[in-house]
Amino acid sequence: xxxxxxxxxxxxxxxxxxxxxxxxxxxxxxxxxxxxxxxxxxxxxxxxxxxxxxxxxxxxxxxxxxxxxxxxxxxxxxxxxxxxxxxxxxxxxxxxxxxxxxxxxxxxxxxxxxxxxxxxxxxxxxxxxxxxxxxxx
Numbered sequence: 658x659x660x661x662x663x664x665x666x667x668x669x670x671x672x673x674x675x676x677x678x679x680x681x682x683x684x685x686x687x688x689x690x691x692x693x694x695x696x697x698x699x700x701x702x703x704x705x706x707x708x709x710x711x712x713x714x715x716x717x718x719x720x721x722x723x724x725x726x727x728x729x730x731x732x733x734x735x736x737x738x739x740x741x742x743x744x745x746x747x748x749x750x751x752x753x754x755x756x757x758x759x760x761x762x763x764x765x766x767x768x769x770x771x772x773x774x775x776x777x778x779x780x781x782x783x784x785x786x787x788x789x790x791x792x793x794x
Contacts, residue, residue: 661776664736672776673725673726673727674725674726674774674777674778675722675725675727676727676785677774678724678725678768678770678774678778680727682697682716684718684721684722684725684727685718685766686768687718687765687767687768688717688718688721688764689766690713690763690764690767691717691760691761691763691789692710692713692714692717694760694763694764695710695760696710698724698756698760699752700752700756700764701752701756701757701760702782704718704747704748706748714734716731718736719731719734724781726739728792740785740788740789741789741791743762744756744789744791746784747791748778748791750790750792750793750794751790751793751794752787752794754787754789754790755760757786758782758783760763760787761782761786762779765778765779765782
């Protein structure tokens, strides 16, 4: 209905991508592998001002878990994701986007997901990376 705001449901259907790929553990592995690459990437590491990447790692994991149908811990702790707003202070150009996608592709590949799970995950990550570019080269 127009004008009616629905409250998010706390019930999680069994047929979410989160459940289909193995839940929390799969997203922990994905994000840990990704940030291991970020730590040594000369284009990406400067985008993370924290001395330790564990905070960024935890935030991305919680976000992806929630987005794909897991617990809503991200919103409970941080509110609405507002991805563009949260990334606005960082200079993200095509080179940074491409480096992010290379690191994320390696992390996703490590999961060995079947195509029906890989493709929606990769499509989303690609779309998100493209949407966060905020500086032309």
